[in-house]
Amino acid sequence: MKYTDADQGPSDTAEEIMEATLRALRKHGYANLTMQAIADEFDKTKAVLHYHYDTKDELLVAFLDYLLDRFIRRLDFETIDDPDARLSALVDRLLLEFDDDTSDETAPGFPAALLEVRAHAPHNDSYREQLTLNYELLKDMLTTIIDDGIEQGVFNPVDSEQTATLILAAIMGGRDYYSTTNRECVGEEVRDALQDQFLSELRTSDRT
Amino acid sequence: MKYTDADQGPSDTAEEIMEATLRALRKHGYANLTMQAIADEFDKTKAVLHYHYDTKDELLVAFLDYLLDRFIRRLDFETIDDPDARLSALVDRLLLEFDDDTSDETAPGFPAALLEVRAHAPHNDSYREQLTLNYELLKDMLTTIIDDGIEQGVFNPVDSEQTATLILAAIMGGRDYYSTTNRECVGEEVRDALQDQFLSELRTSDRT
DNA sequence: GTCTATAAGAAGATAGAC
DNA sequence: GTCTATCTTCTTATAGAC
The missing domain is CATH 1.10.10 (Arc Repressor Mutant, subunit A)
Known part of the structure; x- marks a missing residue:
C-alpha cells in the first residue's frame, strides 16, 4: 500500500x-x-x-490498493494549522465531498464502490490486511489532530484515542448509510450531528 | 418487510x-x-x-428481508424501563453481542453477512428501499429512548434526532470495521468510546 | 413439491499469431 | 504488449418424470 x-x-x-x-x-x-x-x-x-x-x-487486490491510495490522497487538504479547523475540514471531506467522480451521475459514486470491495474483506485476507492498515492510518490522523488541539488549548483534555475512534466510526457509518439507503441527506445529517452534539463539547470555548 | x-x-x-x-x-x-x-x-x-x-x-430480495427481520428481532431485549439502561443495552447488543451464530466459528458471522448484502444496495433498488426502512426504524427506536430519557430527567435536553443519528452512525461504523479489519476489539472500543466520551455527557448525573 | 438431466450462455484463463 | 480465437468449467434456469 x-x-x-x-x-x-x-x-x-x-x-x-x-x-x-x-x-x-x-x-x-x-x-x-x-x-x-x-x-x-x-x-x-x-x-x-x-x-x-x-x-x-490478483487484479482486485491491486485495485483495492488503488482505491485506498486514492481515498487517502483525497484527504490531502491544504495545510491548516488550527486543529479545530483541520478536524472540521477532515470530517467534511469524509462526509460531504466524497463524490469526486463527475463522470457518470447515474452510477453509484466512489464511496459505494469502496464499500462494495470492503464488504468482501471477511472472505479475503489481503483485503482485510489492507483495510486494517487504512483504519489505523485514519485513526492516527485523527488522534494526532486531537492531541495537537489539546496541547494548544483549543480542545478539552479528553482521551484522544477514544475520541478518534468514535469520530471515525460515526464517519464510516454515515458513509455507509449514504451508499445503502435512499436518505441522500444522511451525510449532512451525520456531519451536523457530529458538529452540534459532539465536537461543540470538545472545544474549550464554543466559538460560532 | x-x-x-x-x-x-x-x-x-x-x-x-x-x-x-x-x-x-x-x-x-x-x-x-x-x-x-x-x-x-x-x-x-x-x-x-x-x-x-x-x-x-428474487430469492436474494427475500433473503435480505429475512436478514433484517432477524436483525431487528434480535434487539427485542427484555423490557427495560430506565431509558439509560435501555440505551446501553441496545448499544451493547449492536456492538458486542451481534454474533449469535455459533454454528461455524471459522466462517464470518452475521454482521459480515449482512454487510455483504448491504454493500450491493447501490445497484439494487429493492435492497435500498428495505435498508432505508431499517435505518429509519433503528433511528426512531433510538430517538424515542432519548426523548423518554429527557422527559424523565435522566438525559440532558439535547436534540434527540441528531443524537440518535450520531449514535446509530457510530454503531454501524463500528460493526463495519469489525467485519472488515483484523482489529477484533473494535466493537468493544467503539462501545467504550461511545459510553465514555459521549453517553456520559448525555446523562444528567454521572452515576458510575 | 421434489427429483434427474440438460439446455444455453457466460465466466476465467490460455494459445499462438503479430 | 496486444490481438483473436478457443478451451474448460461453472452458472442460471428449465423440462419432464415421479
Whole structure:
C-alpha cells in the first residue's frame, strides 16, 4: 500500500486498468464485475488484463490498493494549522465531498464502490490486511489532530484515542448509510450531528 | 418487510431456504453465492430453489428481508424501563453481542453477512428501499429512548434526532470495521468510546 | 413439491499469431 | 504488449418424470 506518489504518473497500462476497473465497478457492481466488463472500459482487450495480472483475484487486490491510495490522497487538504479547523475540514471531506467522480451521475459514486470491495474483506485476507492498515492510518490522523488541539488549548483534555475512534466510526457509518439507503441527506445529517452534539463539547470555548 | 412474527414458525421450506442461504453466504461470500452452494446447505436440490423463487434475484430480495427481520428481532431485549439502561443495552447488543451464530466459528458471522448484502444496495433498488426502512426504524427506536430519557430527567435536553443519528452512525461504523479489519476489539472500543466520551455527557448525573 | 438431466450462455484463463 | 480465437468449467434456469 503506497500512500506516496513518486511514480511517473498515471500513464502506463496498469494505471489505465485500475481506472477502467473503477468505472466497471461503478457501472456493474462487484457481483457483476467481470474481466470482460473491465476490458470494455478501456481501449484494450481482456487478454491484456491477464497479461498484467495473473488472476482476477490478483487484479482486485491491486485495485483495492488503488482505491485506498486514492481515498487517502483525497484527504490531502491544504495545510491548516488550527486543529479545530483541520478536524472540521477532515470530517467534511469524509462526509460531504466524497463524490469526486463527475463522470457518470447515474452510477453509484466512489464511496459505494469502496464499500462494495470492503464488504468482501471477511472472505479475503489481503483485503482485510489492507483495510486494517487504512483504519489505523485514519485513526492516527485523527488522534494526532486531537492531541495537537489539546496541547494548544483549543480542545478539552479528553482521551484522544477514544475520541478518534468514535469520530471515525460515526464517519464510516454515515458513509455507509449514504451508499445503502435512499436518505441522500444522511451525510449532512451525520456531519451536523457530529458538529452540534459532539465536537461543540470538545472545544474549550464554543466559538460560532 | 415483516417485523412481526404471526406465522406458523420456521418449519416450511421457504424458511429452510433462507437459513440455508445464510449458511452458504457465510461460507462462500456474496461473490460466490451460487444457487448450488445454497442447495448444498439443505436436504433438497437446486430445482427446489427455483420452484419457490423464480430467479436468484428474487430469492436474494427475500433473503435480505429475512436478514433484517432477524436483525431487528434480535434487539427485542427484555423490557427495560430506565431509558439509560435501555440505551446501553441496545448499544451493547449492536456492538458486542451481534454474533449469535455459533454454528461455524471459522466462517464470518452475521454482521459480515449482512454487510455483504448491504454493500450491493447501490445497484439494487429493492435492497435500498428495505435498508432505508431499517435505518429509519433503528433511528426512531433510538430517538424515542432519548426523548423518554429527557422527559424523565435522566438525559440532558439535547436534540434527540441528531443524537440518535450520531449514535446509530457510530454503531454501524463500528460493526463495519469489525467485519472488515483484523482489529477484533473494535466493537468493544467503539462501545467504550461511545459510553465514555459521549453517553456520559448525555446523562444528567454521572452515576458510575 | 421434489427429483434427474440438460439446455444455453457466460465466466476465467490460455494459445499462438503479430 | 496486444490481438483473436478457443478451451474448460461453472452458472442460471428449465423440462419432464415421479
